[in-house]
Amino acid sequence: MPARACPCDTGKAYAACCGRWHAGDAAPDALALMRSRYSAYVLGDEDYLLASWHPDTRPAPGTLELNDGTRWLQLKILGHGEETPERAWVEFSAAFKQGGASAQRLHEHSLFLKQNGRWFYHSGRFS
Structure with missing residues (x-):
């Protein structure tokens, strides 16, 4: 049986990609954390x-509305970089569908902060 593909569109198997971050390992950088968070939205991992x-x-807890009928379709990374060793950004777009509506895109420029050796999503600005 082939390994399940990771939802973040790297082409890697889930276990070798976002699965390890979901299991508790620290994502090595903001980009890996961004991809793992997208995968968590796809999988409903609040x-x-x-x-x-x-x-x-x-x-x-309980306010993310992960079971609202949204189906995530594709992640595209548009850019990323580190401003300092503890501050980074990722710009992405994500395609999704809600109910029977046609596909839509979410475009965000996200801020990530590193604290105690771990990256965290801080905030995002939508375009």
């Missing part, structure tokens, strides 16, 4: 999303 969210901006 625990991982909250754990990888910076404590200053983290929403309350």
Whole structure:
């Protein structure tokens, strides 16, 4: 049986890609964390999303509405970089469908902060 492909579109198997971050290993950089968070949205993994969210901006448990009928279709990384060793950004677009509607795109420029050796999603600006 072939390994399940990772939802983040790297072409790697889930276990060798985002699966290890979901299992508890620290993502090595903001880009890996961004990809793993997209995969967590696809898989409905609220625990991982909250754990990888910076404590200053983290929403309350149960408020993410992961079962609202959204189906994530594709992730495209448009750019990324580190401003400092503890501050990085990722720009991405993600295609999704809700209900019977046609596909839509979400475009975000996300801020990531590193604390105690771990990267966290802090905030995003939508375009």
